[in-house]
Amino acid sequence: MSFFARFAQNRGALVGLVILLAIVLMAILAPLLYPDSPWRMVQRPFLPPLELEGFPLGTDTMGRDVAAGLMHGAWVSLLIGLVSTAVALLIGVPLGAVAGYYGGLIDDALMRFTEFFQTIPNFALAIVLVAIMQPSVVSIVLAIAIVSWPPVARLVRAEFMSLRHREYVEAARLVGQTHRTIILRQILPNTLSPIIVLASLMVATAILLESALSFLGLGDPNVMSWGYMIGAARTVIRQAWWLSFFPGVAILLTVLALNLVGEGLDDALNPKLARERS
Amino acid sequence: MNDDTPVLSIRGLTLALPEGADRDCAVEAVSYDVARGEIMCVVGESGSGKSMAANAVMGLLPKGVRATAGEVLFDGQDLLRLSEKQHRRLRGLRIGMIFQEPMTALNPLMRVGAQIAEVFEAHGKFTSKERQARALALLEEVGIPQPDRAIRAYPFQLSGGQRQRVMIAMALALEPELLIADEPTTALDVTTQAQILALIRDLQRRRGMAVMFITHDFGVVAEIASRVCVMRHGRVVELGSAAEVLRQPRHEYTRALLEAIPSNVIPAARGGDRQQPLLEVNRLSKTFRSRGGLFKPAREVLALDDVSFTLAPGETVGIVGESGSGKSTLGRCVVRLERPDSGSLRLAGTDLSALRGDALRRERHRVQMIFQDPYASLNPRHRVGYAIAQGPMANGVPRARAMRQAEELLELVGLGAVAVDRYPHEFSGGQRQRIGIARALALNPQLIVADEAVSALDVSIQAQVLELLEELKQKLSLSLLFITHDLRVAAQICDTIIVMQNGRIVEQGTAQEVFLRPTEAYTKQLLDAIPGRAHEAALA
Numbered sequence: 172m173s174f175f176a177r178f179a180q181n182r183g184a185l186v187g188l189v190i191l192l193a194i195v196l197m198a199i200l201a202p203l204l205y206p207d208s209p210w211r212m213v214q215r216p217f218l219p220p221l222e223l224e225g226f227p228l229g230t231d232t233m234g235r236d237v238a239a240g241l242m243h244g245a246w247v248s249l250l251i252g253l254v255s256t257a258v259a260l261l262i263g264v265p266l267g268a269v270a271g272y273y274g275g276l277i278d279d280a281l282m283r284f285t286e287f288f289q290t291i292p293n294f295a296l297a298i299v300l301v302a303i304m305q306p307s308v309v310s311i312v313l314a315i316a317i318v319s320w321p322p323v324a325r326l327v328r329a330e331f332m333s334l335r336h337r338e339y340v341e342a343a344r345l346v347g348q349t350h351r352t353i354i355l356r357q358i359l360p361n362t363l364s365p366i367i368v369l370a371s372l373m374v375a376t377a378i379l380l381e382s383a384l385s386f387l388g389l390g391d392p393n394v395m396s397w398g399y400m401i402g403a404a405r406t407v408i409r410q411a412w413w414l415s416f417f418p419g420v421a422i423l424l425t426v427l428a429l430n431l432v433g434e435g436l437d438d439a440l441n442p443k444l445a446r447e448r449s
Numbered sequence: 450m451n452d453d454t455p456v457l458s459i460r461g462l463t464l465a466l467p468e469g470a471d472r473d474c475a476v477e478a479v480s481y482d483v484a485r486g487e488i489m490c491v492v493g494e495s496g497s498g499k500s501m502a503a504n505a506v507m508g509l510l511p512k513g514v515r516a517t518a519g520e521v522l523f524d525g526q527d528l529l530r531l532s533e534k535q536h537r538r539l540r541g542l543r544i545g546m547i548f549q550e551p552m553t554a555l556n557p558l559m560r561v562g563a564q565i566a567e568v569f570e571a572h573g574k575f576t577s578k579e580r581q582a583r584a585l586a587l588l589e590e591v592g593i594p595q596p597d598r599a600i601r602a603y604p605f606q607l608s609g610g611q612r613q614r615v616m617i618a619m620a621l622a623l624e625p626e627l628l629i630a631d632e633p634t635t636a637l638d639v640t641t642q643a644q645i646l647a648l649i650r651d652l653q654r655r656r657g658m659a660v661m662f663i664t665h666d667f668g669v670v671a672e673i674a675s676r677v678c679v680m681r682h683g684r685v686v687e688l689g690s691a692a693e694v695l696r697q698p699r700h701e702y703t704r705a706l707l708e709a710i711p712s713n714v715i716p717a718a719r720g721g722d723r724q725q726p727l728l729e730v731n732r733l734s735k736t737f738r739s740r741g742g743l744f745k746p747a748r749e750v751l752a753l754d755d756v757s758f759t760l761a762p763g764e765t766v767g768i769v770g771e772s773g774s775g776k777s778t779l780g781r782c783v784v785r786l787e788r789p790d791s792g793s794l795r796l797a798g799t800d801l802s803a804l805r806g807d808a809l810r811r812e813r814h815r816v817q818m819i820f821q822d823p824y825a826s827l828n829p830r831h832r833v834g835y836a837i838a839q840g841p842m843a844n845g846v847p848r849a850r851a852m853r854q855a856e857e858l859l860e861l862v863g864l865g866a867v868a869v870d871r872y873p874h875e876f877s878g879g880q881r882q883r884i885g886i887a888r889a890l891a892l893n894p895q896l897i898v899a900d901e902a903v904s905a906l907d908v909s910i911q912a913q914v915l916e917l918l919e920e921l922k923q924k925l926s927l928s929l930l931f932i933t934h935d936l937r938v939a940a941q942i943c944d945t946i947i948v949m950q951n952g953r954i955v956e957q958g959t960a961q962e963v964f965l966r967p968t969e970a971y972t973k974q975l976l977d978a979i980p981g982r983a984h985e986a987a988l989a
Contacts, residue, residue, distance in 0.1 A: 338826035339836075341786055342885075346840030346892060347813040356839075360830045 177439040184435020190428035194245050194421075201242035209239040209395040220413050229413050231404065241417055244397040248425065251312055251381045251396075252374040258316035260370060263323025264359075270324070271331025272354055282328070285321045293318045297380060301389045308391045311384060315377045326369055330362035364440045371433025375426035382422055397422050455482035456627050456659040457506065458522040464501055467513035475501040475514055476683040483627065488653055488660040490674035490691070492667065492706075494907035495878075498683035499663050503629045505529065506661075507546055508536035523627070542572050545620030549632040551612035555604040561588070561615050562600035568622040587618040592648060609772075610641035614648065621652065628653070631663045638771035638934065643978035646672050665907060667710055668981030671695055679703050709912040710937070710981070726759035727928050728783070728896055733757070733792035733802075735778055752778040753789065754952040760896070760945075765922065765929040767943030767960070769936055769975070775952035780900045780932045784818045785809060797895060814844050817889040821901035823881035827873035833859070833884055834869030840891045851891075858887040862917060879910035883917065890921070898930045903938060915942055936975055940964045948972050 179185050207213075214223065218230040220237075228237040270281040288296070297314045304310035334340060335358065343357045382398025384390055390399045397418040404414030459482070464475040476498040483489040493499035504510050506521055506528055521528040523544070528536070540546070548554040556564060565584035569575050575583065581600070588596035591614040593607075604612055613633060620628055630649065634642040650673055653660050662673060670677055674691040679700065687700040698704045735753040752775045760766045770776040781787040783794060785801055794802040796815055804812055817840075820826035827836055837858055838851035846854075856866035862883040864876075873881055882902065889897050899918070903911040919942060921927055933939050939946055940960050947957040948971065956969040967973050 338820040338822055339828040342818065342820065342826055342888065343828075343839065344786065345784055345813055345816075345818055346843050346888075347810045348839065348843040349810065352843065357828055361828070 174439055178435045181435040181438050183431045184438070187428040187431025187435065190424055191432055194425055194428070195249065197242050198246035198249055201239075201246055205236070205239035205242055207239070209243040210235060217407075217411050219411075220417075228417050229411075231400070231414050232407055232411070237400070237414065237417055240395045240400050241397070241421055243395045244400060244418065245421070245425075247308070247391075247394045247396040248378045248381060248398075248422070251308065251315065252378040252425075252429075255312045255315035255319065255377045255381075256370050256373045258312065259320040259323055259373060260366070262316065263320035264327050264366065266320075267324035267327025267329075268331055268354055268359065268362075271328035272335055272350070272358065274332070274335075278328070281324070285324050288318070289321045294380070294383065297384060298387070298389060301384055306384075306389050306391055308394060311381055311389075311391060314384075315380050318380075319373055319376065323366070323369060323373070326365060327362055330365060331358055334358045334361055364437050367440060368433045368437045371429045371436065375429040378422060378425055455484045456523065457483040457661065459502060459506075459519070460522065461519035462502060462505060462516065462521060463518040464498075464505060464510070465515050465517045472683065474498075474517075474683050476680075478519070479680070479683070479685050480519075481678045481685060481688055483659045483661050484676075485626075485659055486653075486657045487675040488650070488662055488673055490670045490677045491661065491663045491680060492665065492670055492677060493680035494665055494706075494909060496682075497680040499665075499680045500631055501683075503546075503631055503661060503663055506627075506629060507540060507544065508533065538572075541568055541620075541625070542623045543625050543627065545623070545625035545628045547613070547616050547620050547628070547630045547633045550636050551609060551616050552604065554616055555612060557604055559603070560600070561602050561604065561607070565600075565615070565619050565622055568619050572623060574623070583622070584618075587622055588615070590652070591615075591618045591621075592644075593618075608641075609637050610645060613637060613641075613645055617645075617648065617652070621656070624656065625658065627659045627661065629661045629663070632665070633662075634669065635665070639936075639978040639980075640771065640974060642669075642980065643672075646980065649673065666980060667695070667707055667908070668979065671981035679706070706908060709908040725762070727762045727764075727797055728760040728930070729793070729795040730759070730779075730783070731757050731793045731795070733779070733782060733789050733794060735775075735782060735787060735789050737778075751952050753782065756792070756949075756952070756954055758947055758954065758957060760928060760930060762928055763922075763926045764945065765927075765931055765943045767939035767946045768930065768932045768949060769934070769939050769946055770949035771934060771975075773951070774949040776932050776934075776949050777900055778952075779949070780818070780898045780930060783896075783930060784816050784898050785813070786818075814840065814892040815894055816896045816898065817892055817894040819882070819885050819889050819897060819899040819902040822905055823878045823885060826885050827881055829873055831873075832869065833871055833873060833876075836873070836884065837888045837891050840888065844892065854891065855887070858890055859884070861890070861921070862887045877910075879906055879914060882906060882910075882914050886914075886917065886921070890925070896928045896930060898932065900932045901934065902931070904933060904935060911938070918942060936964070936979060948975065 212234040213236050214226060214230045214234050216230060216232050216234040218226055220229040221227060222229065226236055226238065228241065231237055266281055266285070270278040297318045300314035300317060301310050304313070340353060340357050343353050381390070381396060382401065385396045385398030386402035388402065390396050400418040401415045404411065408415055460480050462479045463477050466473060466475050479502055481489065491499045491502070501514070505516060506523070508528065508531065516529045523539070562581060562584045565587060566577070566580035569580045569583065585596055585600055588599055593599045593611055593614050599607065599611070607615065634645050637645060646669065649660065664670060670691065677689060677691050677694040678685055679687040679694065679702065681702050687694055687698065687703045694703060695707070698707055733753055733756045737750045737752055738748070756779060758766065768776045768779060778787060782789045785804070789802050792802065793800050799812065801812065801816070834852055834855045837855035838848065841851040841854060842848055852869065856869055859868045860866050864880060864883055873884065876884065903914050906914060915938065918929070922929060931939065931943055943960050945957065946960050946963040948955045948963065948969070950971050956963060956967065956972045963972060964976070967976060
């Protein structure tokens with residue numbers, strides 16, 4: 172059975188994938204459908220959805236097109252979610268792998284370092300980092316990555332600790348494989364499924380974090396993001412519900428889709444489990 | 450109830466497995482009775498469905514398994530048609546059950562006394578004071594040393610055998626008419642197993658219970674059974690009194706199973722060349738220290754205490770002992786998965802105990818290991834061919850040649866070269882163990898350490914794997930360090946046997962010497978504890 176067939180056996184994952192593809196499509200099509208900047212004021216403010224042709228989602232407090240903002244925001248949200256997760260994995264996986272594989276003093280040192288980041292509340296640290304580095308896409312990505320790698324390191328460490336005494340790992344040591352080969356070829360592939368599931372959740376959390384930062388006005392001032400849209404609309408939520416509703420639904424759907432896809436990947440990456448379930 | 454009616458009567462029971470399982474029915478048209486005051490042994494290999502019928506009796510069928518035909522009559526009512534509530538009233542009160550793994554069957558955070566009292570509580574019996582008194586009486590009855598202290602102990606403070614005694618006390622608390630014992634001694638050492646079997650037999654006689662005893666071990670059957678039911682692939686293949694089935698098995702499967710039991714016939718030792726030992730273990734010691742915490746002192750366990758022996762080229766040395774005897778630690782020191790604290794370990798002149806780091810890695814190919822658990826010893830993400838070829842590849846053999854060699858090795862262990870491209874989970878336990886053997890052979894090691902290499906396998910498969918090892922030994926003149934808890938297995942394959950206890954060597958000698966003329970009391974005790982010995986003696 173091919174990888175995709177196994178993935179597709181999980182209906183929810185398929186739905187998630189479709190939603191995710193739709194959002195990616197939105198991001199790609201945004202410059203084509205709405206070539207103008209989403210910041211441009213195009214109509215009278217507070218135009219409700221479906222009131223006027225050409226503005227299916229209405230306009231915001233300044234007369235900017237909500238649909239345009241939503242489509243351009245998709246790009247920002249996905250980019251920040253994916254890149255910050257990738258950076259977090261790049262920090263967390265090697266750290267956790269080394270700590271879990273070698274144990275002892277190395278483990279102690281690396282884990283105290285990890286705890287240093289864990290003792291500071293995530294969001295507070297992210298705010299401080301963005302404020303110091305000046306809000307921009309790069310600083311937001313870095314801030315999110317820096318606050319979200321510790322769980323990765325912990326997870327990978329725990330997996331390595333339980334796997335390093337498995338008989339197949341000991342067998343690999345016995346045939347004379349180097350530590351590097353054992354870490355990369357024997358243990359790491361077996362920790363992939365929890366890492367991938369965690370990563371898909373982290374993309375979701377990163378999108379939420381970015382939204383929260385933008386909501387507080389710490390977003391990149393040059394890019395329209397979903398979080399910024401909700402943040403800007405919070406004072407008028409009773410007069411103009413659509414201003415927070417549509418970006419909110421967009422965030423909800425993206426996060427949900429990522430979770431579903433993560434679960435499907437877990438099934439597909441673990442052929443034995445998937446077969447038992449079928 | 451009339452004395453002639455059986456306590457439990459299973460009639461034409463068929464349990465359907467969920468779709469997609471490897472067969473349609475877990476058990477098919479199974480009928481047997483368990484009469485008052487008898488021990489009915491249900492024997493079968495893994496996957497025979499022997500436990501499923503017991504689960505149906507207890508109303509504990511796994512999800513997806515349904516009874517499609519037949520009935521299970523207990524005291525005139527059909528257990529299959531009871532509601533969960535009615536079933537619960539029967540469980541514990543009139544049907545007791547003992548499980549295989551006493552550690553997981555007991556709540557680790559509850560004192561033993563409280564767990565036994567809970568059985569009374571679940572059925573609303575007695576005041577809490579009476580419950581404690583009865584729990585104490587039960588612990589006394591099942592023969593736990595110092596029952597007044599054991600009642601306040603937590604499960605982890607007891608040994609495996611003591612835990613199983615607690616389980617039995619719980620099962621017997623409400624004086625059930627029927628006791629179901631599902632492989633209750635499989636996880637125990639032989640000497641403990643013998644004690645538990647004696648206890649079950651004794652209690653059964655004293656209380657006149659009916660016992661349904663599920664096991665895979667014909668030795669245990671010979672010890673305890675009054676009647677036997679042999680199962681295979683979900684069907685009953687033979688049913689009869691213990692004497693009949695064991696002496697004159699009618700079905701060929703029963704005969705095959707009986708023959709597969711390692712016998713007492715010991716092959717004569719092939720004398721190795723003692724002058725030039727291949728492996729020289731000299732005064733090896735190893736202590737395990739657990740790191741102490743803030744509130745707990747560091748613990749020390751002396752796993753190996755001054756162990757010395759030699760192994761000649763082409764010889765098979767068996768290390769026999771119960772759990773905690775240090776036999777596995779010895780094996781792990783020899784392959785250098787553990788570092789011995791002191792002593793030397795010479796393999797054809799090189800002292801392996803002194804090597805570290807890269808120097809050790811380069812010498813590793815000289816000693817290989819066959820692991821115990823065929824499910825854990827193969828990386829689930831690597832194809833079988835790669836699993837075997839990675840050894841030679843790590844030692845500089847080009848990939849193409851290593852893969853060709855893997856094919857040859859798979860052919861040699863009887864799996865066929867097509868196995869190269871398949872994943873481990875597509876193989877059965879016995880086949881996986883063959884893959885493990887092929888992997889150990891891939892590096893042409895001077896010495897192979899087999900750590901309980903057959904103890905996780907069914908008897909018939911065990912016999913096949915032992916045969917394969919024997920054949921390979923002849924063909925490749927292998928030197929083998931064979932670690933096992935099973936003296937019968939050791940006697941079959943080993944030239945020399947070393948008996949270990951508490952990290953020390955108690956006795957060593959040729960297989961015939963140790964088996965037929967043991968000098969040490971501990972060895973005699975081990976030999977006496979082997980289930981089914983009386984029966985075999987009667988046959989001989």
